[in-house]
Amino acid sequence: MPEKQHPANDHPPVDVVGRSLPRCDAADKALGNTKYAEDYFLPGMLYGKVLRSEHAAAKILSIDTRNAEKLSGVRAVMTAKDVPHNETITRFGQTHTVGGFEGLYRILADKKVRFMGEGVALVAADTPAIAEEAARLIRVDYQPLPGVFDPFEALKRGAHRVGEESSNLVCYYKVRQGDITEGFAASDVIVKNTYRVPFQEHAYIEPEAGLAWIDDDGVINIQVCTQVIEHYREIADVLGLSYNKVRVKGTWIGGGFGGKEDITVETYLALLTWKTKRPVKMAYSREESIICHGKRHPYIMTYKTGATREGKLMALEAKLVSDAGAYVYLSPWVLLYSTVGAAGPYKIPHVKIDARTVLTNNTFSSAFRGFGVPQVCFAYESQMDELAERLHLSPLELRRRNYLRKGEATATGYVLEHYAASPEAAEKALEALGEKTKSKSPAVKIGRGIGSSMTSYGRMVFLHDTSRSYVGMELDGSVTVRCGVQDLGGGQASSLAQIAAEILGVSMADTRVFIADTALTPIAGTTTATRQLYMSGNATSMAAKEVRKNLLDKAGEILGAEPGDLDLRDGIISVMNDPSRSVPLNTVVRACASSGISLFHIAQFNAPARELVDFKKGQGQVFPDFTFGTHAAEVAVDVETGKIDVLKLAACFDVGKAINPQAVEGQLEGGTIQGMGYALLEDVILDKGITLTPSFSEYLIPTSLDAVDVRCILIESGDGIGPFGAKGVGEPSLVSAAPALANAVRDAIGAGIPDLPLTRNAS
């Protein structure tokens, strides 16, 4: 366990934090009261529709919109020429400019289309049926181009150029640590394999939707399910408006997992409402959603790992190539996460990583829970089990001998400043599987496997990330939090309520959180990168503590006691050693109000800020901290049919401090099953850029019959850098599930499968 608690943890939780209280958004969701993006209507609203390319690669020779415009009930038809600034640079809510990471964002295809499903024209009409008919009446003359669909092909000289740049290579990062030749020379055993992982679809149950209108002040309002309300700046750029003329109001999101991090319907809605001056609604169909939004990147990864006879890792060399698809979007960032994470949670003296991401005419790839880390984790953890077998060590023992501990340096030379729970997590995860299941048939082999990971929480430190939160005490003693968090369904809002309630000594029921409104809530950054509990949790905690201080100072005056001797809980402030001396919180609030003492505070939390690491060598700090954990799996494989049954799954993670243990378990359970889908089922199949799996009858995600009950073990080291010593778990919960399952299958059948999903080869 860690020697000391994180210094930020100066307020030991008492009543609210650390308890499995129902989330503040749960009741309305259970009762059917919660409105989602598609549930809003305005009088006189129009329906927007996007005409999408049926080709993956083609020149646009001409677009004829006349017949569509003539159709009764059509109010606007727009193509690239009607968009004031059709090309913009997307910065993803980033306030600190760094080179090389900004991706081109093109609102509508211009002169050529780069992927199937790319938006070509927009329509707004009186009804959805008219909008659809109008889109059908738009004539686009395409000249098909050969296109390129494989990243290695795309890198060849003379390959079809996906974009306008001279090469399809988006970027190339390197890590150089030690001397790789020396490392392999010192190794007694070397294993080398090439791994392939597929596109993965987010499959949030709520398709993208939104509603836009122009308000009395001439401000364009967009109500939308998004993980990033701060896209309001890019939307303003597209229209050529100042930033205070666009407002984005985030709705409760029906799942995102990174797929609602990029702009979806927002710019289309803004353009159509700006053109028609009418409210416009747009909702994607499931097919449209699957075809047009970014996916998890497919990777081809060649790994060479060397160890001594004693099981000491000496060298790791990895060559990563990812398929960025047709536009850059977040590919350079995702690749950076892969590059930094490529060596895993292990101490390895000699490391050489070469990572490239390449444009193709496939659907573009972008953010997905884990952000480039699940891919490399599958590879490095598969390598570990093959090494263990060659060294006649158990997979757990080999890992134990190599796990990074606090104070040791990662492959990128960052010395871990906080507790690294890997050994403890691995033992506990494996133990949670209990007694090994016995096979009932000679054809059915039982196998077990583990996968360990270190996954960052919080954004890259060179982005100089910030979050802001307002905490105020109302005159009746209730608490108001205003914070621009987007709530994906992970409990982002509720955890802030729990933190504020704890610090201000009130109940969850007396705490209300207003979220996700660029006009009314302090900007809190993206709900991505497992950052909201860390960032906005800290900001809310800071703001609440300021209010608490004012309340205790005033109560001290009233009670004739030192503020430091006072306790605030259950709406009462009392003297710690003499609870008979107390005053109701309400009374103190009123006393503050009448004597001009502030009852609110807006705090800004700044993450540690560092300079950009040079990725010619890749040495330096990239992330604020990491979450460590292990998945364990038990499977039954029928060696005659190749059928894989998942029998048991366990997840053990150091969560720092569980603000709400039930909600944390929910993250671990959901992330693990999503990772199980990645391992066994999920595969977006493209044939020359054409999506062959555009619905849930072709793209299969785990159902209740596929899932097993995930056994969750929470380690609470208190050594995270979030509020109360918390770490983030949203993304880590998925990362190592697939390799745990792959290693279990390896254990069962005695051979490793280098491709996901595993069924591809096994069936």
Next chain:
Amino acid sequence: MTTYPVRFLLNGTPVEVDVAAQDTLLETLRNKLWATEVKNGCGKGDCGCCAVLLDGRAVNSCLTLAVQANGKEVVTVKGLGNEDDPHPLQESFIRKGAIQCGFCTAGMIVSAKSLLDENPRPSPDEIREAVSGNLCRCTGYKKIIEAISDAAPKCSPSD
């Protein structure tokens, strides 16, 4: 376009609405009767989040024509309970943390209600089977199965 008047009970209240022959019950509930608690996740019967009770049995409202509801009783999640008197399934989903994004919840609770009406004490495997047409991408299903198990003894068919 020819329309037909359709009458049915929606959560106990008689409603009358003009629909086209091809209008689905889902579109009609959401866009004409403002029952937006019924969700549209795929429109093809793959995800189950549009499930409602039609004369007591769970159906995907996206695969049901509005005219098929004529003369029948339609119950959505809002018809099962409210703030003052929540259904035991609703209470249990809240208490057990079976809700994350909540988009599948309305359909999930409706499917669970349909199951419990037929089988008041289902085993966890029977629950898994009964809600296998309701996709959830957030929870991994564990807490949903627990919530339904937990609610079962507290439910009566009249709930």
